[in-house]
Amino acid sequence: xxxxxxxxxxxxxxxxxxxxxxxxxxxxxxxxxxxxxxxxxxxxxxxxxxxxxxxxxxxxxxxxxxxxxxxxxxxxxxxxxxxxxxxxxxxxxxxxxxxxxxxxxxxxxxxxxxxxxxxxxxxxxxxxxxxxxxxxxxxxxxxxxxxxxxxxxxxx
Numbered sequence: 001x002x003x004x005x006x007x008x009x010x011x012x013x014x015x016x017x018x019x020x021x022x023x024x025x026x027x028x029x030x031x032x033x034x035x036x037x038x039x040x041x042x043x044x045x046x047x048x049x050x051x052x053x054x055x056x057x058x059x060x061x062x063x064x065x066x067x068x069x070x071x072x073x074x075x076x077x078x079x080x081x082x083x084x085x086x087x088x089x090x091x092x093x094x095x096x097x098x099x100x101x102x103x104x105x106x107x108x109x110x111x112x113x114x115x116x117x118x119x120x121x122x123x124x125x126x127x128x129x130x131x132x133x134x135x136x137x138x139x140x141x142x143x144x145x146x147x148x149x150x151x152x153x154x155x156x
Contacts, residue, residue, distance in 0.1 A: 004098055007128065011053075011098075014135035015091050018046050021146050022080045031077045034148040040074055042149070045142050046083055047076035050090045052134045057097035061124045063108030094131075101128060 022030050022042060030043045040048070051073045059066040103125025111121035120130045 004101075007132070008095055008098060010132060011094065011135065012091065014132070014139045015049075015087055017139050018049065018135075018142055019084045019087055021142050022046060022084060025080070025146060025149065027080050029149045030080050030083075032149055034145055040141075040145070041077070042142055042145050043078060043080070043083060044074050044076050045138050045145065046087065048073040049135055049138050050083075050087060053090050053094050053131055056127050056131045056134075057094045059109040060107045060111055060121075060127045061101050061109070062097045098128060101125070103128070 025042055031041050033039045033041045033044075048070075051068050051070060055066050055068045058064045059068075101124045103123060105124050107121065107124055107127050111127070115121035115130075119126045121127070
């Protein structure tokens with residue numbers, strides 16, 4: 001069984017990796033959309049991930065009202081420094097949400113309809129597993145996007 005500290009270790013690794021990619025790209029490249037139309041910028045991907053963490057940890061697991069505009073996450077733009085600061089604040093709140101969670105108990109908040117009849121919506125622990133799944137998936141997506149944006153550049 002994974003402990004709270006063990007779980008947060010992997011969450012922190014994912015978030016630290018995202019912050020590192022953003023910082024390495026800087027404002028201009030972090031706000032660019034590479035590849036085919038409909039692709040997401042690194043800034044938008046991280047904004048989406050912070051929305052996932054806040055919504056699932058705060059609203060679904062903890063039962064706290066969390067305002068979220070999921071569609072706007074994918075078009076978000078802005079300062080890397082401000083987004084990294086937000087990442088740290090979201091991480092701090094999420095750690096508190098995880099510490100208060102009872103993994104085997106039902107979710108305290110409203111689970112989105114498409115997840116209600118899945119394992120993700122049945123318990124706080126599975127909702128938290130979903131958060132990790134999203135972060136791991138999008139960290140890889142973010143790194144691939146970074147590589148597209150910096151193709152041909154010498155990186156160390």
